[in-house]
Amino acid sequence: MKPLALAIATASIAGCAFAIEPIQVIEPAVITQPEKVALGERLFFEPRLSRSGFLSCNSCHNLAMGGVDILPTSIGHNWQQGPINAPTVLNAKYMLAQFWDGRAANLQEQAAGPIANPKEMALEHAIALEVLESIPEYQSEFKAVYGSAGINLERVTDAIAAFEETLVTPNSRFDLWLKGDKEALSTVEKQGYSLFKANGCATCHNGPAAGGTMYQKMGLMQPFVTDNPAQGRVEVTGREGDRMVFKVPTLRNIELTYPYFHDGSTYDLKQAVITMQRVQLGRQIRDEDAASITAFLKTLTGDQPRITLPILPPSTATTPQPAPFK
Amino acid sequence: MKPLALAIATASIAGCAFAIEPIQVIEPAVITQPEKVALGERLFFEPRLSRSGFLSCNSCHNLAMGGVDILPTSIGHNWQQGPINAPTVLNAKYMLAQFWDGRAANLQEQAAGPIANPKEMALEHAIALEVLESIPEYQSEFKAVYGSAGINLERVTDAIAAFEETLVTPNSRFDLWLKGDKEALSTVEKQGYSLFKANGCATCHNGPAAGGTMYQKMGLMQPFVTDNPAQGRVEVTGREGDRMVFKVPTLRNIELTYPYFHDGSTYDLKQAVITMQRVQLGRQIRDEDAASITAFLKTLTGDQPRITLPILPPSTATTPQPAPFK
Structure with a gap:
């Protein structure tokens, strides 16, 4: 418990009002090499x-x-x-x-x-x-x-x-809010975040990436119906209990990373929220609540990496030639 | 004839030693919008x-x-x-x-x-x-x-x-040489350029792009044997005389734009030079001459455009969905 106690203490000392949140700030990449x-x-x-x-x-x-x-x-x-x-x-x-x-x-x-x-x-x-x-x-x-x-x-x-x-996305509005800028989120976005926590989404979607910290069964409370043949982690572990168990995906930049789920079966983020509430949490969420969670999720879009397209060196006489049609 | 005379006059006035060359300098893009x-x-x-x-x-x-x-x-x-x-x-x-x-x-x-x-x-x-x-x-x-x-x-x-x-490639070594930097090309590269002119390559490959100023028959002196079905400009004009007539391609950055010819039939630049001498000019070029022309051609590689990868805006609920497999 020491690190947590220390973090709270530090927050107190600095006079910050933030609580310990399930999602942590993404910091810019530090490039050493x-x-x-x-x-x-x-x-x-x-x-x-x-x-x-x-x-x-x-x-x-x-x-x-x-x-x-x-x-x-x-x-x-x-x-x-x-x-x-x-x-x-x-x-x-x-x-x-x-x-x-x-x-x-x-x-x-x-x-x-x-x-x-x-x-x-x-x-x-x-x-x-x-x-x-x-x-x-x-x-x-x-x-x-x-x-x-x-x-x-x-x-x-x-x-x-x-x-x-280096491909991290700092400075999302949610991160600004986490760092103390109370104006960074609108009222409905804050409501959405509260619901996100209260409804149990953060049980799995946590850590800096709001995901990626654990495996979880897809269709925990109700079966997730899909044509996709993937069976998840059972194919790695061989354990029957790992059937339809997948890594919890990140919600960072979720606004950009449609379509959703391991089968890419929906392009509609609000619909994805509704489906997750149903199959993972056994809850029929109200449309307006799904809308406010969706509004919150869109605050997770951070600065996208600015990439200068590399200029690739030319092939030589000894370079194996591509075989696109063989 | 006036512009040419003027250009020569200007060159004289400026005290430059350059002659009128078949290939002209590529200037950097000027972006007004x-x-x-x-x-x-x-x-x-x-x-x-x-x-x-x-x-x-x-x-x-x-x-x-x-x-x-x-x-x-x-x-x-x-x-x-x-x-x-x-x-x-x-x-x-x-x-x-x-x-x-x-x-x-x-x-x-x-x-x-x-x-x-x-x-x-x-x-x-x-x-x-x-x-x-x-x-x-x-x-x-x-x-x-x-x-x-x-x-x-x-x-x-x-x-x-x-x-x-805006996608132009200024500052190739050949351009530096054109602008008066005599050290920009090696002896063999200069020899290659002289041969390029003497052998008739510049008859078609001229202008700033060393090409793109005219149409020409592929296989002028000897047939160009290819499996490629393209018939060239006859398909645009309907004129039988335009059969196997293509736009003369640019030689700028030719080091990078392999494989060569409209059928992409060779990755080997020197081989491409040998083939062109044979089919366009009816000449069996010596290997060392083809090598020096190739060396010259590699001086036509200019500054590649530095592109910052754009960040594309996300689709919305009304965006038609892609149909990759339909």
Whole structure:
């Protein structure tokens, strides 16, 4: 209990009026290794990490659009339909694990998956590394960042993860309010936040990202009806109790990261609130209450990362050529 | 003849040593309407202008990669294979017309094509306009730029064209040399440029973009063998003499805009030089000469436009939803 007591004490000493809230402030990124972040940014936008030469991390985690592709499920190599809604890369560093089922422990482990996934970027890791090795600019950048020559999957994913760690969205109106600016939220937004807590939403959606701190069953009180075949964490743990258990998604920037749920089945945020109240909490929420919670949720949109599109170095005679139609 | 005489006179007066060269300097963009350019930039990155919600202008004219997709032919809606190599958007303002066959008179006319082309972005113009109209931020931006409410195809394509006009690549080493910096090119690069002129390349590849000033038959002296079905300008004019006549492509940033030719049939720039000498000029060029021309061509890479990725405004309840798999 000591840290909590200390926090309250500190708040008292500073004369602040804030209580301990379930959602914490997101602070701006502190970049200690700018060269590594810049390399990771290039790799994030690098379509030559896909078999087609057409898809990059940014294709489905589009930083122009809240770090998602605004599609129910993503488009992969050869226009294959992905199995699940692409989670946002924004504030992903706050997640206890990556992917909806938490099958990657961290951002670095996650980054390797889509490159080689035959339904996503569909490029064998060995060829991806061959592509990067064939380009002198990448050779020297990896050497500069890691202190020795050589490009391997660990370095590639480490750099991508370092970039992704910077993709946080501070200064949302809710954060300003958390920091003491009482005018930052309107009356209805504050009512929405009170309802969000009173109705039990914050039981799962908490922490800086308002989510990502735990796994939870989708359809706790009533079944969540979906055509989506994903079974959640049971596919990782093999435990029957983990069927339909997913990582609780972040609510940060939820205004931008439609459509909602792991199946992307609704574009309507208020409808998503109503559905969650019903299937997770067994409650038929009043329309006006759903509206005020929705108003609160829209205050969670923070400053979006300002990205200067990287200029990618050209291929060389030894670069494996993309194979979009083979 | 007056302007030419004047130019020579001016050069004399200024005491410069430069001769009249077939390729002229590319000057930096002068932006007189920043709001219109910013709106056009958003639209250029806007995937909701495609039926799938996944493809934007930047998908095939990737500003991270020389304004192209580095593929022989592009990937369109439902992974359809495009009919022809995507030309770069960089310095496209210098082209006498747009598309390989010149079927669009200018950038504005061009911009409308791919949005509705069923093999490209595959979205009816009416729905594209409905998407933009449904988003309040776009409504107010169009009003601010055009002085009255309303979003129509003319305004959309005018804004995209205004952005594309800024996509020029000044300060290449060749431009520095043109401006009088004799050290900007190496001996072999200068030799390559002399050969480029002496061998007749500059007959077609001239003007600021080193191309785009005329149409020319592909396979003038010897047939250009290709599987690509494009027949060139005959499809626009109906004149048999225009069969296999294409717009001469720009050589600016040619190092970045592989693979080469309208069929994207080679990734190897020196090989492309050898092929062009053979089919256009009927000459079997020596390997070392092709190498020095290639070295010269690589001096045409200029400053790439530095783009801050736009943050796109969210869809609303009335925004037509993307249909990637229908």
